[in-house]
Amino acid sequence: MEIPFDFMTLKVIWWGLVGVLLIGFALTDGYDLGVASLLPFVARKDTERRLVINSIGPMWEGHQVWFILGGGAIFAAWPLVYAVSFSGFYIAMFVVLAALILRPVGFKYRSKLESPAWRSRWDWALFIGGAVPALIFGVAVGNAILGVPFKLDDTMRMTYEGGLVMGFIGLLRPFALIAGLLSVSMLVAHGAGWLVIKLEKGIVRDRAALIGSYAALASFVLFAIGGLLLVFNVDGYRIIGDVNANALPNPLRKDVEIVSGAWLANYWRYPWMMVAPILGLAGSLVAFFGLRRKSALGMAGTAAAITGIILSVGASMFPFILPSSLDPQSSLTVWDSSSSHFTLFFMLVMTVIFVPLILFYTAWVYKVLWGRVTTEEATGADGQHAY
Amino acid sequence: MPDLLVADLSRWQFALTAMYHFLFVPLTLGLSMMLVIMEGAYVMTGKEVWKKITKFWATLFGINFVLGVATGITMEFQFGTNWAYYSHYVGDIFGAPLAIEGLMAFFLEATMIGLMFFGWDKLSRLAHWMVTALVALGSNLSALWILIANGWMQHPIGSEFNPETMRMEVTNMMEVLFNPVAQAKFVHTVSAGYVTAAAFVLAVSAWYLLKGRHVGLAKRSIMVASSFGVLSAASVIVLGDESGYIDGENQKFKLAAIEAMWETEEAPAAFTLVGLPDREARETHFAVEIPYVLGIIATRSLDGEVLGINDLVAEARLRIINGVAAYDALQRIRANPDNAAAQEAFAATKADLGHGLLLTRYVEDPRLASEEQISAAADDLVPNVALTFWGFRFMVGIGFLYLAIFAAGFYFMNLKRNIPKWFLRGAVLAAPLPWIAAECGWIVAEVGRQPWIIDGVLPTHLGVSSLSVAQVITTMVGFTVIYGILLFIEMKLMLRAIRLGPKGGPVVPMAGGGGISDAIGIAQPAAPRSELFDK
Numbered sequence: 001m002e003i004p005f006d007f008m009t010l011k012v013i014w015w016g017l018v019g020v021l022l023i024g025f026a027l028t029d030g031y032d033l034g035v036a037s038l039l040p041f042v043a044r045k046d047t048e049r050r051l052v053i054n055s056i057g058p059m060w061e062g063h064q065v066w067f068i069l070g071g072g073a074i075f076a077a078w079p080l081v082y083a084v085s086f087s088g089f090y091i092a093m094f095v096v097l098a099a100l101i102l103r104p105v106g107f108k109y110r111s112k113l114e115s116p117a118w119r120s121r122w123d124w125a126l127f128i129g130g131a132v133p134a135l136i137f138g139v140a141v142g143n144a145i146l147g148v149p150f151k152l153d154d155t156m157r158m159t160y161e162g163g164l165v166m167g168f169i170g171l172l173r174p175f176a177l178i179a180g181l182l183s184v185s186m187l188v189a190h191g192a193g194w195l196v197i198k199l200e201k202g203i204v205r206d207r208a209a210l211i212g213s214y215a216a217l218a219s220f221v222l223f224a225i226g227g228l229l230l231v232f233n234v235d236g237y238r239i240i241g242d243v244n245a246n247a248l249p250n251p252l253r254k255d256v257e258i259v260s261g262a263w264l265a266n267y268w269r270y271p272w273m274m275v276a277p278i279l280g281l282a283g284s285l286v287a288f289f290g291l292r293r294k295s296a297l298g299m300a301g302t303a304a305a306i307t308g309i310i311l312s313v314g315a316s317m318f319p320f321i322l323p324s325s326l327d328p329q330s331s332l333t334v335w336d337s338s339s340s341h342f343t344l345f346f347m348l349v350m351t352v353i354f355v356p357l358i359l360f361y362t363a364w365v366y367k368v369l370w371g372r373v374t375t376e377e378a379t380g381a382d383g384q385h386a387y
Numbered sequence: 388m389p390d391l392l393v394a395d396l397s398r399w400q401f402a403l404t405a406m407y408h409f410l411f412v413p414l415t416l417g418l419s420m421m422l423v424i425m426e427g428a429y430v431m432t433g434k435e436v437w438k439k440i441t442k443f444w445a446t447l448f449g450i451n452f453v454l455g456v457a458t459g460i461t462m463e464f465q466f467g468t469n470w471a472y473y474s475h476y477v478g479d480i481f482g483a484p485l486a487i488e489g490l491m492a493f494f495l496e497a498t499m500i501g502l503m504f505f506g507w508d509k510l511s512r513l514a515h516w517m518v519t520a521l522v523a524l525g526s527n528l529s530a531l532w533i534l535i536a537n538g539w540m541q542h543p544i545g546s547e548f549n550p551e552t553m554r555m556e557v558t559n560m561m562e563v564l565f566n567p568v569a570q571a572k573f574v575h576t577v578s579a580g581y582v583t584a585a586a587f588v589l590a591v592s593a594w595y596l597l598k599g600r601h602v603g604l605a606k607r608s609i610m611v612a613s614s615f616g617v618l619s620a621a622s623v624i625v626l627g628d629e630s631g632y633i634d635g636e637n638q639k640f641k642l643a644a645i646e647a648m649w650e651t652e653e654a655p656a657a658f659t660l661v662g663l664p665d666r667e668a669r670e671t672h673f674a675v676e677i678p679y680v681l682g683i684i685a686t687r688s689l690d691g692e693v694l695g696i697n698d699l700v701a702e703a704r705l706r707i708i709n710g711v712a713a714y715d716a717l718q719r720i721r722a723n724p725d726n727a728a729a730q731e732a733f734a735a736t737k738a739d740l741g742h743g744l745l746l747t748r749y750v751e752d753p754r755l756a757s758e759e760q761i762s763a764a765a766d767d768l769v770p771n772v773a774l775t776f777w778g779f780r781f782m783v784g785i786g787f788l789y790l791a792i793f794a795a796g797f798y799f800m801n802l803k804r805n806i807p808k809w810f811l812r813g814a815v816l817a818a819p820l821p822w823i824a825a826e827c828g829w830i831v832a833e834v835g836r837q838p839w840i841i842d843g844v845l846p847t848h849l850g851v852s853s854l855s856v857a858q859v860i861t862t863m864v865g866f867t868v869i870y871g872i873l874l875f876i877e878m879k880l881m882l883r884a885i886r887l888g889p890k891g892g893p894v895v896p897m898a899g900g901g902g903i904s905d906a907i908g909i910a911q912p913a914a915p916r917s918e919l920f921d922k
Contacts, residue, residue, distance in 0.1 A: 057505070058501030058502060058504070061456070061497040061501055062494065062497045062498030062499075062501065065493050068459075068489050069486065069494065071489075072482065072489045075467065075481075075482035075485055076478065076482030077482070079482055080478075082466075082478060082482070083472070083475040083852075084471065086467025086474075087468055087469070087852035087853070090852070090862070091861065093467075094468070094865060094866075097461050098866075100457075100460055101458070101460065101873070102457075103457075104454075104457045105454065105457055107453070108450065109450070112880050112883070112884075154553075156476075156554070157853065158853060160853065164855055167858070248552050249552055250552055339482065340479050340549075340552075342557055343557050343560075346557075347483060347486060350487055350490055350491075351490065354487075354490040354491055354494075355490070358490070361498060361499075365498055365501070365502050368509050369501075369506075
């Protein structure tokens with residue numbers, strides 16, 4: 001069969017599609033993570049907490065699939081990236097999974113018993129299920145920007161530096177921690193934006209707007225600091241010489257050097273890419289003012305900020321996906337870590353068929369569930385609203 | 388060369404998390420379908436009783452469902468965390484069905500599930516039923532794609548090794564998607580899920596009848612469970628998974644292990660009903676045999692031959708020697724990609740490359756293997772015979788038992804219109820058996836294909852990540868603790884919800900005491916027809 005796109009084009013398309021999936025995840029499940037992180041702070045009494053949980057209860061499960069699908073898509077389109085990152089971040093991945101496991105259970109089981117101790121324990125479980133993944137996702141991206149200590153041998157077997165303890169503690173480098181805090185603050189602001197839209201007027205909504213506005217401000221500051229560090233402190237990676245972008249994927253067929261300022265090179269070459277960081281900064285500011293005024297503008301701002309921030313990471317690093325600090329030559333790039341030409345094409349066809357369908361029925365469910373959540377509805381005695 | 392202990396521990400972790408995951412999956416698969424049937428009765432008749440019944444079973448469905456989701460997340464990522472080399476080696480093929488599962492199935496199921504619980508007041512009767520049906524469709528499609536992925540591990544067609552990228556790459560995606568092994572597995576596995584759910588509904592309802600509680604709900608539920616169950620049990624037996632084993636090359640070892648058949652017999656082979664397989668002596672003690680049956684089960688014919696373990700080992704030994712030649716040719720190609728002689732040699736032997744790699748358990752470079760090591764590697768191809776043999780027998784035994792239970796339930800409910808107490812007690816006591824059968828099924832399928840992670844292509848010990856023993860033990864203990872606590876909580880909530888029974892008072896008892904027309908409730912008031920579409 002003749003494949004209508006050349007290999008290089010498909011590699012770039014799939015780099016973009018995984019970006020779309022990650023942004024889709026951050027925009028949808030991101031606010032569920034943010035709301036769960038806000039839960040203990042914006043809602044103190046049980047009725048308040050039920051109100052907050054009911055604002056995301058019916059939809060979060062569908063949102064989470066963006067994450068699952070992101071994992072599946074990386075496996076199918078970037079098998080080496082899937083293999084190296086998940087095994088390299090082994091303990092961090094375990095912590096994320098353990099935290100995420102608490103979510104489906106927490107949402108469903110919390111309301112099953114009346115006991116305050118039972119409910120309070122599940123509230124903390126939901127908090128962990130929101131805040132911990134938000135933090136670790138950011139730390140992981142920060143580490144990807146810095147480079148990760150792994151090496152590929154000539155059979156493509158990957159080995160890593162650091163075992164049980166250092167493999168995890170070693171991730172907590174200052175730049176990566178800033179990225180982690182940025183991730184938490186932007187998702188918390190996004191969650192607050194959702195609560196402002198979805199909750200009835202009252203104290204919970206007011207608290208969410210207040211905390212959210214500070215979180216939006218923190219996103220602005222942390223993102224700016226991260227950008228400055230890229231200029232003055234953090235080295236980037238660069239491929240030496242020309243690459244054959246259409247070649248069969250094999251990371252060891254290239255040479256890579258570590259260069260100060262290399263993560264900014266794309267912006268000098270393609271100044272239009274500056275749109276991404278500008279969107280990240282401007283979105284955070286819009287979110288700050290929007291949340292202060294308790295308007296839907298807040299969530300529009302956080303959505304723009306999240307999109308801008310994730311696009312900035314992609315724009316800075318392209319064509320790198322996961323650089324290796326231990327053995328730069330092993331770094332995984334768009335050109336040398338994808339699956340085969342045909343698989344990329346086949347999965348593109350699947351995506352083009354199913355993603356519009358997903359967006360269509362998700363929109364329909366949103367429409368059915370449209371409207372603000374009220375205390376009366378959330379604590380109704382008829383047992384309809386199960387959270 | 389990866390650490391063999393890390394590989395063993397990672398296998399244990401995968402087995403534990405997968406078997407735990409599969410405590411919840413069968414009930415999700417089956418109960419979602421039964422909800423469609425029950426709510427279908429509500430949509431068609433408009434009788435409030437059926438709405439109440441649907442909502443009651445949906446509550447139990449929900450408690451079970453979330454743990455299936457929670458533990459499924461671990462499965463999706465465990466290939467990357469613990470089986471990184473495997474992920475690299477076959478991700479080009481194996482990743483696709485996993486990603487499509489998300490795109491086509493899990494997204495649908497997860498998006499609709501919230502509406503299924505929240506949407507009763509927001510949707511018309513028909514629209515809500517459609518939402519329930521989409522949840523069922525999503526979960527069953529999910530099983531399809533996961534089993535296409537698993538089926539390819541058992542019978543890796545449509546792909547070949549690429550020396551430049553050092554991995555398997557797809558050559559024919561249609562073969563991967565329409566893999567006959569995957570299709571047999573899919574039908575068999577979802578049918579097993581339906582049996583589990585029907586057995587669960589039957590057991591809970593039987594318990595209510597014994598206690599004299601919620602009689603209206605219990606009788607109607609038994610009606611649905613026994614009809615649905617008898618069809619599912621028949622399907623799970625007739626469309627058994629072993630029909631696919633004959634297609635896979637190394638599945639022959641599994642088939643021989645299931646039968647503990649050491650020597651090839653003249654066709655049609657006898658079926659060993661029970662016995663004690665002895666690996667050292669290579670014979671099965673105290674074997675009770677039934678003539679002809681195995682040959683018919685395995686080959687669906689009277690003249691098809693089923694190979695015994697000893698002959699299979701001798702055959703495999705030759706493939707290992709051939710695999711060493713493939714490995715040698717591959718090394719020469721990698722030293723010089725333009726070496727035409729090496730390419731020719733590789734093309735002739737590459738089907739056995741995986742067999743050559745089996746030797747890496749003993750030597751770094753398979754080309755340096757001794758005769759003894761080659762024999763040892765050939766011997767490794769025999770899976771754990773006792774476990775496979777007995778796992779299969781428990782599974783099949785339980786399958787036939789449940790066929791009888793559902794048939795009896797159907798008979799008592801529809802024809803006798805009276806269910807005896809001994810049957811109700813038996814149904815309650817038998818409740819855990821379908822789960823045991825399902826777990827046994829996976830043990831047969833997965834233990835029976837060792838030492839391969841991809842049949843004939845990649846030995847399990849090579850698929851593992853380069854982790855430390857401490858790392859794997861940490862996560863294994865972590866998962867065990869979290870899963871243990873959650874299982875305890877789940878059982879507690881499940882039993883509590885069963886004790887509480889349906890919300891909003893008792894369900895109207897059935898008028899005549901049995902029969903389908905009584906269950907549907909011809910005599911009871913129905914909601915106006917107009918409410919079917921409007922809300």
